[in-house]
Amino acid sequence: MKKEWPLWEVFIRGQHGLNHRHVGSLHAPDAETAILNARDVYTRRNEGLSIWVVEARHISASAPGDKGPLFEPSESKVYRHPTFYDIPKDVGHM
Amino acid sequence: MYAQMVKSTGDAVKSREEMSDDERHFQDKVDANIKVEPRDWMPDDYRKTLIRQIGQHAHSEIVGQLPEGNWITRAPTLERKAILLAKVQDEAGHGLYLYCAAETLGVTRDDLTEKLLSGRMKYSSIFNYPTLTWADMGAVGWLVDGAAIMNQVPLQRTSYGPYSRAMVRICKEESFHQRQGYAIMMKMAQGSAAQRKMAQDALNRMWYPSLMMFGPSDKDSVHSAQSMAWKIKINTNDELRQKFVNETVPQAEYLGLTIPDENLKFNEETGNYDFSQPDWDEFFEVLKGNGPCNTDRLNARRKAWDDGAWVREGLLAHAEKRAAAKVAAE
Numbered sequence: 487m488k489k490e491w492p493l494w495e496v497f498i499r500g501q502h503g504l505n506h507r508h509v510g511s512l513h514a515p516d517a518e519t520a521i522l523n524a525r526d527v528y529t530r531r532n533e534g535l536s537i538w539v540v541e542a543r544h545i546s547a548s549a550p551g552d553k554g555p556l557f558e559p560s561e562s563k564v565y566r567h568p569t570f571y572d573i574p575k576d577v578g579h580m
Numbered sequence: 581m582y583a584q585m586v587k588s589t590g591d592a593v594k595s596r597e598e599m600s601d602d603e604r605h606f607q608d609k610v611d612a613n614i615k616v617e618p619r620d621w622m623p624d625d626y627r628k629t630l631i632r633q634i635g636q637h638a639h640s641e642i643v644g645q646l647p648e649g650n651w652i653t654r655a656p657t658l659e660r661k662a663i664l665l666a667k668v669q670d671e672a673g674h675g676l677y678l679y680c681a682a683e684t685l686g687v688t689r690d691d692l693t694e695k696l697l698s699g700r701m702k703y704s705s706i707f708n709y710p711t712l713t714w715a716d717m718g719a720v721g722w723l724v725d726g727a728a729i730m731n732q733v734p735l736q737r738t739s740y741g742p743y744s745r746a747m748v749r750i751c752k753e754e755s756f757h758q759r760q761g762y763a764i765m766m767k768m769a770q771g772s773a774a775q776r777k778m779a780q781d782a783l784n785r786m787w788y789p790s791l792m793m794f795g796p797s798d799k800d801s802v803h804s805a806q807s808m809a810w811k812i813k814i815n816t817n818d819e820l821r822q823k824f825v826n827e828t829v830p831q832a833e834y835l836g837l838t839i840p841d842e843n844l845k846f847n848e849e850t851g852n853y854d855f856s857q858p859d860w861d862e863f864f865e866v867l868k869g870n871g872p873c874n875t876d877r878l879n880a881r882r883k884a885w886d887d888g889a890w891v892r893e894g895l896l897a898h899a900e901k902r903a904a905a906k907v908a909a910e
Binding site: 489490491493508510511513515516519526527530532547549550 | 617619620621632669670673676677683688689690745746751753872874893895896898899902903
Protein backbone atom coordinates (compact mmCIF):
# COMPACT_ATOMS: atom_id res chain seq x y z
CA MET A 487 0.00 0.00 0.00
CA LYS A 488 1.42 3.36 -0.99
CA LYS A 489 -0.74 6.01 0.55
CA GLU A 490 0.11 9.05 2.63
CA TRP A 491 -1.72 10.12 5.75
CA PRO A 492 -3.83 13.17 4.95
CA LEU A 493 -2.57 16.69 5.67
CA TRP A 494 -4.13 18.66 8.54
CA GLU A 495 -3.86 22.36 9.26
CA VAL A 496 -3.34 23.14 12.93
CA PHE A 497 -4.77 26.09 14.88
CA ILE A 498 -3.81 26.85 18.48
CA ARG A 499 -5.43 29.18 21.03
CA GLY A 500 -2.78 30.56 23.36
CA GLN A 501 -2.83 31.71 26.97
CA HIS A 502 -4.21 35.19 26.65
CA GLY A 503 -7.71 34.80 25.33
CA LEU A 504 -6.79 35.43 21.68
CA ASN A 505 -8.36 33.58 18.76
CA HIS A 506 -7.11 30.25 17.53
CA ARG A 507 -4.21 30.96 15.20
CA HIS A 508 -2.80 28.92 12.34
CA VAL A 509 0.58 27.52 13.38
CA GLY A 510 1.39 24.96 10.69
CA SER A 511 0.37 21.57 9.39
CA LEU A 512 1.06 17.89 9.88
CA HIS A 513 0.09 14.44 8.64
CA ALA A 514 -2.19 12.12 10.62
CA PRO A 515 -4.57 9.26 9.81
CA ASP A 516 -7.58 10.87 11.56
CA ALA A 517 -8.66 13.94 13.54
CA GLU A 518 -8.01 12.38 16.93
CA THR A 519 -4.43 11.47 16.07
CA ALA A 520 -3.95 14.85 14.39
CA ILE A 521 -4.74 16.55 17.72
CA LEU A 522 -2.32 14.30 19.58
CA ASN A 523 0.40 14.91 17.01
CA ALA A 524 -0.31 18.65 17.07
CA ARG A 525 0.24 18.65 20.81
CA ASP A 526 3.68 17.10 20.32
CA VAL A 527 4.71 19.16 17.32
CA TYR A 528 3.28 22.59 18.11
CA THR A 529 2.85 22.92 21.90
CA ARG A 530 6.12 21.71 23.40
CA ARG A 531 6.60 25.05 25.17
CA ASN A 532 3.30 25.92 26.70
CA GLU A 533 2.03 27.57 23.52
CA GLY A 534 -1.59 26.61 23.82
CA LEU A 535 -4.71 25.76 25.72
CA SER A 536 -6.80 24.54 22.82
CA ILE A 537 -6.16 22.89 19.46
CA TRP A 538 -8.24 22.85 16.28
CA VAL A 539 -7.32 20.64 13.35
CA VAL A 540 -8.89 20.81 9.91
CA GLU A 541 -8.09 18.54 7.02
CA ALA A 542 -6.30 20.75 4.52
CA ARG A 543 -8.51 19.69 1.61
CA HIS A 544 -11.54 21.24 3.36
CA ILE A 545 -10.05 24.73 3.40
CA SER A 546 -11.12 27.15 0.70
CA ALA A 547 -8.80 30.07 0.10
CA SER A 548 -9.00 33.32 -1.83
CA ALA A 549 -6.93 33.36 -5.01
CA PRO A 550 -3.70 35.37 -4.99
CA GLY A 551 -4.89 37.11 -8.17
CA ASP A 552 -7.99 38.43 -6.40
CA LYS A 553 -5.92 40.48 -3.97
CA GLY A 554 -6.79 43.70 -5.82
CA PRO A 555 -10.58 43.43 -6.12
CA LEU A 556 -10.91 41.97 -2.61
CA PHE A 557 -8.73 44.25 -0.57
CA GLU A 558 -8.05 47.46 -2.44
CA PRO A 559 -11.53 48.95 -1.76
CA SER A 560 -10.74 49.16 1.97
CA GLU A 561 -7.55 51.13 1.37
CA SER A 562 -9.40 54.33 0.51
CA LYS A 563 -11.90 54.27 3.37
CA VAL A 564 -9.99 56.37 5.89
CA TYR A 565 -13.26 57.46 7.50
CA ARG A 566 -13.57 53.93 8.94
CA HIS A 567 -10.78 54.75 11.37
CA PRO A 568 -11.30 56.85 14.53
CA THR A 569 -8.30 59.05 13.73
CA PHE A 570 -10.21 60.48 10.73
CA TYR A 571 -12.34 62.61 13.08
CA ASP A 572 -11.03 65.64 14.95
CA ILE A 573 -12.70 65.96 18.33
CA PRO A 574 -11.87 69.16 20.24
CA LYS A 575 -9.81 68.72 23.42
CA ASP A 576 -12.59 70.38 25.43
CA VAL A 577 -14.90 67.45 24.75
CA GLY A 578 -12.58 65.20 26.74
CA HIS A 579 -11.73 61.56 26.14
CA MET A 580 -13.83 59.83 23.49
CA MET B 581 25.20 24.41 6.44
CA TYR B 582 22.18 22.26 7.24
CA ALA B 583 21.67 22.75 3.53
CA GLN B 584 25.08 22.48 1.85
CA MET B 585 25.90 23.12 -1.79
CA VAL B 586 22.31 23.42 -2.96
CA LYS B 587 22.30 23.79 -6.73
CA SER B 588 20.07 26.37 -8.38
CA THR B 589 19.87 27.02 -12.11
CA GLY B 590 23.59 26.82 -12.79
CA ASP B 591 23.25 29.88 -15.01
CA ALA B 592 24.28 33.41 -14.22
CA VAL B 593 21.60 35.59 -12.61
CA LYS B 594 19.39 37.05 -15.33
CA SER B 595 19.48 40.79 -15.98
CA ARG B 596 16.17 42.65 -15.91
CA GLU B 597 16.15 42.76 -19.72
CA GLU B 598 16.48 38.98 -19.95
CA MET B 599 13.58 38.39 -17.57
CA SER B 600 10.00 37.73 -18.64
CA ASP B 601 7.28 40.03 -17.26
CA ASP B 602 6.38 37.44 -14.62
CA GLU B 603 10.00 37.04 -13.60
CA ARG B 604 10.52 40.79 -13.36
CA HIS B 605 7.42 41.21 -11.25
CA PHE B 606 8.57 38.35 -9.03
CA GLN B 607 12.06 39.79 -8.58
CA ASP B 608 10.59 43.22 -7.72
CA LYS B 609 8.52 41.61 -5.02
CA VAL B 610 11.52 39.78 -3.58
CA ASP B 611 13.59 42.98 -3.71
CA ALA B 612 10.83 44.82 -1.84
CA ASN B 613 10.88 42.12 0.88
CA ILE B 614 7.31 41.05 0.12
CA LYS B 615 6.98 37.37 1.01
CA VAL B 616 6.25 34.83 -1.71
CA GLU B 617 3.34 32.58 -0.71
CA PRO B 618 2.57 29.04 -1.92
CA ARG B 619 -0.04 29.92 -4.53
CA ASP B 620 1.77 32.98 -5.92
CA TRP B 621 3.50 32.74 -9.28
CA MET B 622 7.18 31.81 -8.95
CA PRO B 623 9.90 30.77 -11.42
CA ASP B 624 10.21 26.99 -11.79
CA ASP B 625 13.84 27.09 -10.74
CA TYR B 626 12.98 29.03 -7.58
CA ARG B 627 10.51 26.29 -6.69
CA LYS B 628 12.95 23.48 -7.51
CA THR B 629 15.87 25.06 -5.65
CA LEU B 630 13.71 25.69 -2.60
CA ILE B 631 12.45 22.10 -2.53
CA ARG B 632 16.06 20.92 -2.62
CA GLN B 633 17.14 23.36 0.07
CA ILE B 634 14.22 22.98 2.48
CA GLY B 635 14.16 19.22 1.92
CA GLN B 636 17.86 18.93 2.69
CA HIS B 637 17.39 21.11 5.75
CA ALA B 638 14.51 18.91 6.95
CA HIS B 639 16.48 15.71 6.36
CA SER B 640 19.35 17.18 8.40
CA GLU B 641 17.06 17.78 11.34
CA ILE B 642 15.78 14.22 11.19
CA VAL B 643 19.12 12.48 10.64
CA GLY B 644 20.60 14.89 13.22
CA GLN B 645 18.61 13.08 15.90
CA LEU B 646 20.75 9.98 15.49
CA PRO B 647 24.16 11.08 16.85
CA GLU B 648 22.48 12.54 19.94
CA GLY B 649 19.89 9.81 20.32
CA ASN B 650 22.93 7.57 20.71
CA TRP B 651 23.48 9.01 24.22
CA ILE B 652 19.96 9.27 25.63
CA THR B 653 20.12 5.93 27.44
CA ARG B 654 23.60 6.70 28.70
CA ALA B 655 23.21 10.28 29.93
CA PRO B 656 25.06 10.71 33.24
CA THR B 657 22.06 12.01 35.25
CA LEU B 658 18.30 11.91 34.99
CA GLU B 659 18.24 15.68 34.44
CA ARG B 660 20.73 15.45 31.56
CA LYS B 661 18.66 12.65 30.10
CA ALA B 662 15.45 14.69 30.24
CA ILE B 663 17.23 17.65 28.61
CA LEU B 664 18.71 15.53 25.83
CA LEU B 665 15.35 13.87 25.17
CA ALA B 666 13.72 17.31 24.89
CA LYS B 667 16.41 18.48 22.50
CA VAL B 668 16.17 15.44 20.26
CA GLN B 669 12.38 15.78 20.26
CA ASP B 670 12.81 19.41 19.16
CA GLU B 671 14.92 18.25 16.22
CA ALA B 672 12.08 15.97 15.14
CA GLY B 673 9.72 18.94 15.40
CA HIS B 674 12.05 21.10 13.34
CA GLY B 675 12.18 18.45 10.66
CA LEU B 676 8.39 18.37 10.58
CA TYR B 677 8.02 22.16 10.29
CA LEU B 678 10.41 22.10 7.36
CA TYR B 679 8.83 19.13 5.59
CA CYS B 680 5.49 20.96 5.77
CA ALA B 681 7.09 24.09 4.29
CA ALA B 682 8.55 21.99 1.44
CA GLU B 683 5.17 20.35 0.82
CA THR B 684 3.58 23.74 0.14
CA LEU B 685 5.77 23.79 -3.00
CA GLY B 686 4.01 20.74 -4.41
CA VAL B 687 6.25 17.86 -3.35
CA THR B 688 4.88 15.03 -1.20
CA ARG B 689 6.29 13.89 2.13
CA ASP B 690 6.73 10.35 0.86
CA ASP B 691 8.63 11.62 -2.13
CA LEU B 692 11.06 13.53 0.09
CA THR B 693 11.51 10.55 2.41
CA GLU B 694 12.06 8.22 -0.51
CA LYS B 695 14.71 10.53 -1.97
CA LEU B 696 16.55 10.65 1.35
CA LEU B 697 16.47 6.88 1.80
CA SER B 698 17.68 6.23 -1.75
CA GLY B 699 20.52 8.74 -1.33
CA ARG B 700 19.20 11.11 -4.01
CA MET B 701 18.78 13.88 -1.44
CA LYS B 702 21.48 14.81 1.06
CA TYR B 703 21.62 15.90 4.67
CA SER B 704 24.34 17.91 6.38
CA SER B 705 27.82 16.32 6.33
CA ILE B 706 28.20 16.90 10.08
CA PHE B 707 25.86 14.06 11.02
CA ASN B 708 28.14 11.51 9.41
CA TYR B 709 30.60 11.87 12.28
CA PRO B 710 30.30 9.63 15.34
CA THR B 711 29.55 10.79 18.90
CA LEU B 712 32.07 8.82 20.91
CA THR B 713 31.84 10.25 24.43
CA TRP B 714 29.40 12.21 26.60
CA ALA B 715 31.48 15.34 25.96
CA ASP B 716 30.40 15.07 22.31
CA MET B 717 26.87 15.95 23.47
CA GLY B 718 28.35 19.18 24.78
CA ALA B 719 30.37 19.84 21.64
CA VAL B 720 27.45 19.08 19.31
CA GLY B 721 25.09 21.46 21.12
CA TRP B 722 27.70 24.19 21.44
CA LEU B 723 29.34 23.97 18.00
CA VAL B 724 26.91 22.21 15.66
CA ASP B 725 23.78 23.96 16.89
CA GLY B 726 25.84 27.14 17.19
CA ALA B 727 26.81 26.88 13.52
CA ALA B 728 23.22 26.06 12.56
CA ILE B 729 21.97 29.16 14.37
CA MET B 730 24.43 31.33 12.40
CA ASN B 731 22.74 30.19 9.22
CA GLN B 732 19.16 30.06 10.45
CA VAL B 733 18.90 33.49 12.04
CA PRO B 734 19.33 35.35 8.71
CA LEU B 735 17.07 32.79 6.98
CA GLN B 736 14.15 34.07 9.05
CA ARG B 737 14.14 36.88 6.47
CA THR B 738 14.06 34.52 3.49
CA SER B 739 11.66 35.38 0.66
CA TYR B 740 9.46 32.27 0.86
CA GLY B 741 6.73 32.77 3.49
CA PRO B 742 6.31 29.21 4.81
CA TYR B 743 10.11 28.71 5.01
CA SER B 744 10.57 32.00 6.82
CA ARG B 745 7.81 31.17 9.33
CA ALA B 746 9.34 27.75 10.00
CA MET B 747 12.72 29.40 10.57
CA VAL B 748 11.22 31.88 13.06
CA ARG B 749 9.83 29.00 15.08
CA ILE B 750 13.03 27.00 14.87
CA CYS B 751 15.24 29.90 15.93
CA LYS B 752 13.06 30.52 18.96
CA GLU B 753 13.66 26.95 20.09
CA GLU B 754 17.25 26.55 18.97
CA SER B 755 19.07 28.74 21.47
CA PHE B 756 18.26 26.30 24.28
CA HIS B 757 20.09 23.68 22.23
CA GLN B 758 23.31 25.63 22.07
CA ARG B 759 23.15 26.67 25.71
CA GLN B 760 22.57 23.15 27.02
CA GLY B 761 25.61 22.03 25.00
CA TYR B 762 27.76 24.82 26.38
CA ALA B 763 26.53 23.98 29.89
CA ILE B 764 27.78 20.40 29.44
CA MET B 765 31.14 21.74 28.22
CA MET B 766 31.42 24.08 31.22
CA LYS B 767 30.73 21.27 33.64
CA MET B 768 33.33 19.03 32.05
CA ALA B 769 35.93 21.75 31.57
CA GLN B 770 35.65 22.57 35.27
CA GLY B 771 35.70 18.90 36.27
CA SER B 772 38.47 16.38 36.85
CA ALA B 773 41.54 16.15 34.64
CA ALA B 774 39.96 13.20 32.83
CA GLN B 775 36.77 15.18 32.16
CA ARG B 776 38.73 18.18 30.89
CA LYS B 777 40.64 15.88 28.58
CA MET B 778 37.39 14.42 27.29
CA ALA B 779 36.01 17.92 26.62
CA GLN B 780 39.19 18.93 24.76
CA ASP B 781 39.05 15.73 22.71
CA ALA B 782 35.44 16.44 21.71
CA LEU B 783 36.39 19.96 20.63
CA ASN B 784 39.36 18.58 18.67
CA ARG B 785 37.16 16.19 16.72
CA MET B 786 34.15 18.49 16.18
CA TRP B 787 35.93 21.74 15.28
CA TYR B 788 36.74 21.17 11.62
CA PRO B 789 33.54 19.24 10.79
CA SER B 790 31.66 22.21 12.29
CA LEU B 791 33.52 24.63 10.00
CA MET B 792 32.62 22.37 7.06
CA MET B 793 28.93 22.80 7.86
CA PHE B 794 28.98 26.19 6.12
CA GLY B 795 30.14 24.56 2.89
CA PRO B 796 33.17 25.47 0.75
CA SER B 797 33.78 29.06 -0.24
CA ASP B 798 31.01 30.15 -2.60
CA LYS B 799 32.08 33.65 -3.45
CA ASP B 800 32.36 32.67 -7.12
CA SER B 801 29.42 30.23 -7.22
CA VAL B 802 26.64 30.93 -9.74
CA HIS B 803 24.28 28.79 -7.67
CA SER B 804 24.82 30.95 -4.62
CA ALA B 805 24.53 34.17 -6.63
CA GLN B 806 21.09 33.11 -7.90
CA SER B 807 19.97 31.95 -4.46
CA MET B 808 21.06 35.26 -2.98
CA ALA B 809 19.20 37.22 -5.65
CA TRP B 810 16.10 35.21 -4.71
CA LYS B 811 16.81 35.74 -0.98
CA ILE B 812 16.74 32.07 -0.17
CA LYS B 813 20.36 32.46 0.85
CA ILE B 814 21.26 35.60 2.76
CA ASN B 815 25.01 35.43 3.43
CA THR B 816 27.97 33.77 1.72
CA ASN B 817 29.41 30.65 3.33
CA ASP B 818 32.65 32.48 4.16
CA GLU B 819 30.82 35.32 5.91
CA LEU B 820 28.92 32.91 8.14
CA ARG B 821 32.00 30.79 8.86
CA GLN B 822 33.98 33.87 9.89
CA LYS B 823 31.16 35.03 12.13
CA PHE B 824 31.01 31.60 13.74
CA VAL B 825 34.77 31.57 14.41
CA ASN B 826 34.68 35.09 15.83
CA GLU B 827 31.93 34.18 18.27
CA THR B 828 33.24 30.77 19.23
CA VAL B 829 36.88 31.57 20.03
CA PRO B 830 36.11 33.61 23.18
CA GLN B 831 33.66 30.90 24.28
CA ALA B 832 36.43 28.30 24.02
CA GLU B 833 38.80 30.59 25.92
CA TYR B 834 36.28 30.89 28.72
CA LEU B 835 36.17 27.11 28.94
CA GLY B 836 39.97 26.99 29.08
CA LEU B 837 39.98 24.72 26.02
CA THR B 838 42.23 25.08 22.98
CA ILE B 839 40.86 25.27 19.45
CA PRO B 840 42.92 22.80 17.40
CA ASP B 841 44.35 25.34 14.97
CA GLU B 842 47.90 26.68 15.20
CA ASN B 843 47.08 29.46 12.76
CA LEU B 844 44.19 30.82 14.79
CA LYS B 845 45.01 34.44 15.57
CA PHE B 846 43.10 37.68 16.01
CA ASN B 847 43.78 40.02 13.11
CA GLU B 848 43.82 43.62 14.36
CA GLU B 849 43.45 44.97 10.84
CA THR B 850 40.32 43.06 9.81
CA GLY B 851 38.85 42.70 13.31
CA ASN B 852 38.40 38.99 12.58
CA TYR B 853 40.17 35.83 13.65
CA ASP B 854 42.39 34.29 10.99
CA PHE B 855 41.95 30.53 10.95
CA SER B 856 42.80 27.36 8.98
CA GLN B 857 40.34 25.96 6.47
CA PRO B 858 39.06 22.44 7.10
CA ASP B 859 40.18 19.60 4.83
CA TRP B 860 37.81 20.06 1.88
CA ASP B 861 38.83 16.73 0.32
CA GLU B 862 37.46 15.06 3.44
CA PHE B 863 34.26 17.12 3.11
CA PHE B 864 33.67 15.95 -0.47
CA GLU B 865 34.38 12.34 0.52
CA VAL B 866 31.77 12.59 3.31
CA LEU B 867 29.26 14.09 0.85
CA LYS B 868 29.93 11.22 -1.55
CA GLY B 869 28.97 8.78 1.18
CA ASN B 870 32.41 7.88 2.51
CA GLY B 871 32.24 9.53 5.94
CA PRO B 872 32.64 7.45 9.11
CA CYS B 873 28.88 7.02 9.69
CA ASN B 874 27.09 7.53 6.34
CA THR B 875 26.06 3.90 6.05
CA ASP B 876 24.91 3.65 9.67
CA ARG B 877 22.82 6.80 9.43
CA LEU B 878 20.99 5.81 6.27
CA ASN B 879 20.49 2.26 7.50
CA ALA B 880 18.96 3.58 10.73
CA ARG B 881 16.55 5.79 8.75
CA ARG B 882 15.63 2.95 6.38
CA LYS B 883 15.00 0.59 9.28
CA ALA B 884 12.79 3.16 11.04
CA TRP B 885 10.82 3.71 7.82
CA ASP B 886 10.42 0.01 7.06
CA ASP B 887 9.64 -1.01 10.64
CA GLY B 888 7.04 1.76 10.88
CA ALA B 889 5.22 0.73 7.70
CA TRP B 890 2.67 -1.50 9.48
CA VAL B 891 1.83 1.33 11.90
CA ARG B 892 1.30 3.84 9.10
CA GLU B 893 -0.82 1.41 7.10
CA GLY B 894 -2.72 0.04 10.10
CA LEU B 895 -3.72 3.45 11.46
CA LEU B 896 -4.87 4.59 8.04
CA ALA B 897 -6.92 1.41 7.49
CA HIS B 898 -8.47 1.88 10.94
CA ALA B 899 -9.33 5.53 10.21
CA GLU B 900 -10.90 4.60 6.89
CA LYS B 901 -12.94 1.81 8.49
CA ARG B 902 -14.23 4.14 11.19
CA ALA B 903 -15.06 6.86 8.68
CA ALA B 904 -17.01 4.33 6.59
CA ALA B 905 -18.90 3.06 9.68
CA LYS B 906 -19.79 6.64 10.60
CA VAL B 907 -21.19 7.33 7.13
CA ALA B 908 -23.17 4.06 7.26
CA ALA B 909 -24.66 5.00 10.65
CA GLU B 910 -25.86 8.44 9.44
